[in-house]
Amino acid sequence: MALIMQALTLLLALALAAGGAYAQHGKGQRGGGARPQQQMSDRERQRMSDDMREAYRDRDRSRQERHRQMTPEERDKLRRDVQDANRDLRR
Secondary structure (H helix, E strand, C coil): CHHHHHHHHHHHHHHHHHHHHHHHHCCHHHCCCCCCCCCCCHHHHHHHHHHHHHHHHHHHHHHHHHCCCCCHHHHHHHHHHHHHHHHHHHC
16 A cells, blocks of 8 residues: 555656646747847837937936036025934934
């Protein structure tokens, strides 16, 4: 009886291992693998270059807006806020 249980356990383990290996087998054939490399036309390459240039230009513009110089009123308010926060921490 024990020998039959061991044989069934071994058979089950092999079936589970084979199932995992079988599931991975056809990955490239079902579209999961790499596609053949395609050449870009000059027009596509130029369009991509223009798109990238525009994206970097927009990014630089938003970065400049974030790093603008503070007005004297904004600096004074920030200074007061920091001093108030420091006073609260000391208590």
